[in-house]
Amino acid sequence: MGKALIIDDEPQMRRLLRMVLESRGYEVCEADEGLRGLQEAAFHRPDVVLLDLGLPGMGGIETLARLREWSDVPVLVLSVRDQETVKVQALETGADDYVTKPFGSAELLARLEVIQRRRGPRHTPEITAGALKLDLLRHEADLDGEPLRLTPTEFSILSILTEHAGRIVTQNQIVKHVWPVQQSDPAEGLRVHISHLRRKLGDRGVRVVNEPGIGYRLEIRQASAP
Amino acid sequence: MNPPTQPNHPSPAPPSPEGQLGVGIAVLFVLASACWGVLPYTGHMFAALVFLLALVLAGTRWNRGPVLTMAVIGALVWNFLFIPPQFTFHIEKPADGVMFALFFVVALGMGHLITRLRAREAALEQHHLERERLLAEKHRAELSAEAERLHRTLLDSVSHELKTPITIIRTALEGIGTGNPYAAEIDTASRRLQRIVENLLEITRVEADAVKPTPDWCEVSDVLEAAVAPFQRELAPFHTVIAGADALPLLKLDGRLVAQALSNILHNATLHAPHGSVIDIRARLNDRVLEIDIRDHGPGIPEDAVPHLFEKFYRAEGSPTGGTGLGLAISRGLMRAMQGDITAANHPHGGAIFTLTLPVRVHPD
Incomplete structure (x- = not known):
């Protein structure tokens, strides 16, 4: 399954996470603070990192920023509720997704899987997620074999969400992708386009889910109706 | 230019320029008499110097008008009484004529310079006071920001300390699975504990005005x-009906806070309404006010409880266990932090109905 690095200052939390991860076949290494976490990451080259945002000393965000200077290992952030701004900050510093404490182990493992299934160099202009297929070359999208009539903006939004299918994308990240040159209040325009996009996607196994205060996630219902 | 005011000098100066002029003229005549008395010993130049001295003193505290007038009167008096030939305005010697002209120039220039100096001083004083006031204000702002930061740090660390063990319990329980009846009890209790902790932290935040929409x-x-999402499990035994939201335009509001306010009401409904009943959530826009009704089909609210429902720790008689007495108070606190409000009533056809109201901006699209 690969190597996972846990960076958390609570020994009990680390033990539990280790149990959960090992039961899934991960090889686990741990660190109790940021600097050691960075050393472990350099030494063990993990396939995925679980990072607690509430680290003492060099905080979670700083650790993440320094990790991102030289590594693009997928990072899942562990946070508590009511930390929306910190979560957004973490995501924009390069975290791939987050779970909120207290979290279920099923949710944790699912998120870990999604953030590892990804990126790398793309060799085709096509991206797919469930029943959704996007052709980035021709700017065409189809869902369940049926073409979607999207405006260029809607296509652009859908493409960044599809590329990160199952993962959270912050509002800011979408805005930067869609309008590299800042508009007056792009967030406002974004909301309008997303509401149109949702109407076009309808209820066909692909949903744009909003996480208030953070951003959007493209959710794929696995078993699409036959 | 403002009339120079001198708040810090307990000046005995007569308040009005006319008063100043009166006193000034009186002083000039007294001085003139005195100089007249000693004229044989001092010569007529002495009087001029005495007059100049009086003008300098007057200039340090009086207004410009009276001082300049005094300068003119002083010059004339000196000329009339002291410069030979006496008792005429005629001046015999050219040297005395020059002296008289110099007296005029010096007296007027002095009066002018001194009053300007005083105006400058007053402005400086004003500037200084203003600066002091700004500094004090800045200091106060810094103090309150510091207090807020401290409060938040405290809240965050308490929050972290309380939530970590709960997370550990809940994650560990998942490892065991809830097949074991004892584990199922721990699961229920830990959920309740989590709810209490979250509510306590939230009410602290609400009461400290730390909720910034x-x-x-x-x-x-x-x-x-x-x-609805965080209560899937609690809402499972009910029929939840959501209506009206799809027809609404985009609204400008803090979605997270509204959702939080709503979910406390929903949780309250799950505690009071019988399983299998319908919980209605209905949203509508009423002239730039978003209204959301949550109606349950439970026993309704006892009449005497209605006015106290949103008070902290208030629990209506016969309330089922599982509530903290904080949920509704938090909801109201959150709504009010957004300039909205929340009301509760009994529906004419049974059950309780809570209405959240929130003034919003409506998107023109």
Whole structure:
């Protein structure tokens, strides 16, 4: 399954996470603070990192920023509720997704899987997620074999969400992708386009889910109706 | 130019320029008499110097008008009484004529310079006071920011300390699975504990005015979904009906806070309404006010409880266990932090109905 690095200052939390991860076949290494976490990451080259945002000393965000200077290992952030701004900050510093404490182990493992299934160099202009297929070359999208009539903006939004299918994308990240040159209040325009996009996607196994205060996630219902 | 005021000098100066002039003229005549008395010993130049001295003193505290007038009167008096030939305005020697002209120039120039100096001084004083006031204000702002930061740090660390063990218990329980009846009890208790902790932290935040709404354009259906999502398990035994949200335009509001306010009401409904009943969530826009009704089909609210429902730790008689007595108070606190409100009533056809109201901006699209 690969190597996972846990960076958390609570020994009990680390033990539990280790149990959960090992039961899934991960090889686990741990660190109790940021600097050691960075050393472990350099030494063990993990396939995925679980990072607690509430680290003492060099905080979670700083650790993440320094990790991102030289590594693009997928990072899942562990946070508590009511930390929306910190979560957004973490995501924009390069975290791939987050779970909120207290979290279920099923949710944790699912998120870990999604953030590892990804990126790398793309060799085709096509991206797919469930029943959704996007052709980035021709700017065409189809869902369940049926073409979607999207405006260029809607296509652009859908493409960044599809590329990160199952993962959270912050509002800011979408805005930067869609309008590299800042508009007056792009967030406002974004909301309008997303509401149109949702109407076009309808209820066909692909949903744009909003996480208030953070951003959007493209959710794929696995078993699409036959 | 402002009339120079001198708040810090307990000046005995007569308040009005006319008063000053009166006193000034009196002083000049007294001085003139005195100089007249000693004229044989001092010569007529002495009087001029005495007059100049009086003018300098007057200039340090009086207004410009009276001082300049005094200068003119002084010059004339000196000329009339002291410069030979006496008792005429005629001046015999050219040297005395020059002296007289110099007296005029010096007296007028002095009066002018001194009053300007005083105006400058007063402005400086004003500037200084203003600066002091700004500094004090800045200091106060810094203090309150510091207090707020401290409060938040405290809240965050308490929050972290309380939530970590709960997370550990809940994660560990998942490892065991809830097949074991003892584990199922721990599971229920830990959920309740989590709820209590979250409510306590939230009410602290609400009461400390630490809730800062950040409104953004939202689809109301997203907000309702976010409100329902954390209670899937509690809502499972009910029929939850959500209506009206899809027809609404984009609204500018803090979706997270509204969802949180709503979910406390929902949780309250799950505690009071019988399993299998319908919980209605209905959103509508009423002239730039978003209204969301949550109606349950439970026993309704006892009449005497209605006015106290939103008070902290208030629990209506016969309330089922599982509530903290904080949920509704938090909801109201959150709504009010957004300039909205919340009301509760009994529906004419049975059950309780809570209405959240929130003034919003409506997207023109």
